Structures are given as C-alpha cells and as structure tokens.
Amino acid sequence: MNYLSKMKGTTKSPPMVNVSEVIWSWFGAFVGISxxxxxNFNVLAGTGxxxxxxxxxxxxxxxxxxxxxxxxxxxxxxxxxxxxxLIGVACYKIFWAQPWLASSVAVATVIALxxxxxxxxxxxxxxALIAIIGDDKIHSLGFTYAVLxxxxxxxxxxxxxxxxxxxxxxxxxxxxxx
Amino acid sequence: xxNQDVEACVPVDISDDDIYEAMKDxxxxxxxxxxxxxxxxxxxxxxxxxxxxxxxxxIEVMTKDVAAVSGxxxxxxxxxxxxxxxVSGVPVIDGDGKVIGVVSEKDLLSVMGGGTASTFMExxxxxxxxxxCLTVPVREKVAADIMSSPAVTVxxxxxxxxxxxxxxxxxxxxxPVVDANGRLVGIVSRGDVVRSxxxxxxx
Numbered sequence: 004m005n006y007l008s009k010m011k012g013t014t015k016s017p018p019m020v021n022v023s024e025v026i027w028s029w030f031g032a033f034v035g036i037s038x039x040x041x042x043n044f045n046v047l048a049g050t051g052x053x054x055x056x057x058x059x060x061x062x063x064x065x066x067x068x069x070x071x072x073x074x075x076x077x078x079x080x081x082x083x084x085x086x087x088x089l090i091g092v093a094c095y096k097i098f099w100a101q102p103w104l105a106s107s108v109a110v111a112t113v114i115a116l117x118x119x120x121x122x123x124x125x126x127x128x129x130x131a132l133i134a135i136i137g138d139d140k141i142h143s144l145g146f147t148y149a150v151l152x153x154x155x156x157x158x159x160x161x162x163x164x165x166x167x168x169x170x171x172x173x174x175x176x177x178x179x180x181x
Numbered sequence: 182x183x184n185q186d187v188e189a190c191v192p193v194d195i196s197d198d199d200i201y202e203a204m205k206d207x208x209x210x211x212x213x214x215x216x217x218x219x220x221x222x223x224x225x226x227x228x229x230x231x232x233x234x235x236x237x238x239x240i241e242v243m244t245k246d247v248a249a250v251s252g253x254x255x256x257x258x259x260x261x262x263x264x265x266x267x268v269s270g271v272p273v274i275d276g277d278g279k280v281i282g283v284v285s286e287k288d289l290l291s292v293m294g295g296g297t298a299s300t301f302m303e304x305x306x307x308x309x310x311x312x313x314c315l316t317v318p319v320r321e322k323v324a325a326d327i328m329s330s331p332a333v334t335v336x337x338x339x340x341x342x343x344x345x346x347x348x349x350x351x352x353x354x355x356x357p358v359v360d361a362n363g364r365l366v367g368i369v370s371r372g373d374v375v376r377s378x379x380x381x382x383x384x
Contacts, residue, residue, distance in 0.1 A: 014197050014216025018205045072212035173208045 027171050031067030035163040036060070039156055053140065054152045056133050058084070059160060061126030066164040070176045074124055077161055077177050079117075083124025084157045087113040088149035091134025095142065105135045190230045190378075191223060234378075239344050240337040242377040243358045243367035249274045252281060252325035256292070259284055259324050272357040273328045278364040280357045282328030292327045293319055334359045337366060345374050 036059065043054035062084070065075035073079065091109045098105035109131040117123040133141060134148055141148060168176035200215040200222070211218075248266045250259050250273055263271055263286070270285035287300075294304040333351045335344055335358055347356065348371050358367040 014214050014219075015201070017211055017214060018201060020210050021208055024209055069210045069212050071209050074212065 023171070023173075027168075027174060028068040031164065031167045032063040034167055035063055035067060035160050038159050038163055042159070043152075051140070052151060054156050054159075056130065056137075056152050056156065058126040058129035058133060059156055061129060062124070062157065062160060065124070065126070066160060066176070067168070070164070070168050070174060071178060073178070075177075077180055079122050079124040080161055080164075081154075081157050082120060082122030083113075083117050083127035084130050084153050085149055086116055086120065086122060087127035087131040088134060088153040089146065090116065091131035092144075092146050092148050094131070095135045096145075102135060106132055109135055191226050193223070195219065195222065234342045235340050237341045237377055238337065239335055239339045239341055239358055239369050240367070242341055242373045243369040244373065245367045247272065247357070247365065247368040249365055250284065250324050251275070252323065252328075254324045256289065256319055256322050256324065256327065260289060263289075268355075270355050272332065272365055272368060273324045273330075274365050280332050280334050280359055280363065280365050282325070282330035283332045283353075283355070283357065284324050284328045285354070288327045288329060292322065332357055334363075335369065336361070341374055341377055344369055345378075348374070 039055050039059055047054055062080060065072060066080060069075050087109075090113050094105045094109035094112070098108060110128050113128060113131045114123075117127065130153055144151075164176055168174050197215045197219060200218045204211050204215065204218065213221075248262050248268065248271050250262060250271050252273055252275065254262075254273075259271065263269070263284075270283055272280050273282040273284055275281050290301055290304050294307055333347065333353050333356050335347065335356050337358055337360055339358075344356070348354070355368055355370040357365055358369055360366050
C-alpha cells in the first residue's frame, strides 16, 4: 500500500453503544471522580496534600466508558500510572533545567516501558507529564508523587470501578487481572 | 493439507458489515475497529482449521467394518467378496490378522489380461481379439499370488492430513489401518478423507 493511500483509512468506526451503556458510564465516572475529588477538595484541604490529577479524568473514560478495553484493565491502570509517575519524577530531577527535554523524554520513555511491561494505559502519559509541568506543590513531592496522589488515587478509582461496573447485568469488570 | 486447502476452508467473504453487526450485538464499547476484528477473526479461523485438521485421527474417519481375505483365498472368492461389498480393494491378512498385502480391482484386471492389460478396457479389447482371455489360470490362483505387497498401511493414530498426503505420494486409493501390533482394524479410502474435510459437507 503506498504511503498516501494509507491515509484514507480502510474501515469504518465501531458502532455506537446502546443508551444503557451511556448511562452506566456516566454514573460510574460520576461516582469514581466524586470519591477522588471529594478527598482532594474536602478531606485534604489545608494539608498541602493532593489526591486529584488531570490524568484521572482520562482514566475514568477508560475504566467506566470502555471497560472491555485491554487499556482499561487493572494491570494497566495501576501499573501504567505508578510506572509513569516514577519516570516522570526521575526525568524532572534529571532534566529540570530543560523542561522541554524532560517532558519529551518522560512521555516517550513511559510509552516504551508500558509496552515492555504490558501496562499500556494512555492517561498515564499525562501522569508522567504532570510530574514535570506541574506546579511547585507537585515538584516538592518528589517520588512520593507516585504514592499520593498517583498510587492511592488510582487504587480508589479501581475500587469504585470494581464495585460499580459489576452492578449492571451486562457489564463485567475486569477482563483480566494479570 | 496444504496452505491452499486451508485458505479454501476460511470464510473469506465475511464483510466488515458482518463484523459491525456482530459488534452491535455485544453490549459495551469494544476497543477495536471492524477491520481489525475481521483480521483477527480470519486468522483465528485459519488456526482452527489447521488445528482441527491435524487433530482428526484416521480412526475417526475410517471404515471399521472392513472385508479381508487371507493369502490362500481363491481369486474367485476374492472377486465375489469385492462384488458383494461393492469395494474396489481388500486387505489380505495372515492368521494373526496382520496385513500382508492388498488386492485391488487393478490387480485382478492385470491377471485377467494376462499381465499385459491393466485396465478394464484393455482386458475387454484383448478378449474381443480372442487373446489371453483365459479365465482358467485365473481360477487356480489365490490372493497371495496377485496382491500388492507389502501393503501401504497407516496406524490408527495417524492424522488424516498425513493420510491425504500418502494417497498422493504412494498412488493408492485405499490403505488398511492397523493397530500397534500391525493387525487390521479398518480401511481408509480417498472418499473417507474427502468426507472428513471441510469440502465434504462434514463427516
């Protein structure tokens, strides 16, 4: 197939899910993000600690909206985020003087490592990036960034996903653990 | 079984629309395009065809109720048995049930044609010319005199795929199936193999 004709695509987009799937996805994300956000804004308020990072919004899309996807499974959710948090912090510590380099090395490296560890989880790319482009509060966390907000945050999301996604008769989560 | 045979078994005419409809039947978001799913499906189907073809043993497709003759059976009786069973060949076994050869229509025709004719039409032609059409010497002969020996046999556990190859390589139309001790347990014909393949409409 020649280079330009590859850009035409070969197939069509998958079908739209039925309405009940849309409703369940909405409620799942509502409960999951509520749990993390409540802790972040109410419980941890004034402590200097944070629970919520932007990449959790992306994870919610997968673990509540595309629960069959290999990318949405517990191994990927937890493994991808924690691994990426560690790499992100390491890249910031090494390349902090050149933020553009720290950003690109971090994201590129986590993609490679997630492939190698079979933990590919797209939102985790953002988790790595946040360790670099985040504010001083994030930077001051050092490697504990991988525990809180990241590690504990994704564990809460995972718990909600497990409890919530199995309520509906025709939904099941996860597809696999390891 | 060659790659071409496998390809012939795979439903290549499945369309993206078929996949799309199937995806609609499954509730929840499937993180795959219809095109990718079709690729996976066709590859999986190909693997299944190969696995099933390799796993079918000759014992599952052979004819178990097999007529056999012994080495000293007269050709008259051999012909009668073959006619009665409507078969074109019979295994020849010894006292222990071990296969020592096969008598086929071809072997019989060959001896009736005086060794020079080997097809039915050649025998007819010879008879009409009034030459070598003597059935008298034929009557005196027994199965062991004219059988093809040693017989090409296969074991019960031989995969059907291998049997198909043997038919072509050895130029035979049927092979006696023997157990571990070489005793006759059945016979497999080209027809049995065809019926067991995806072309035969299921066995």
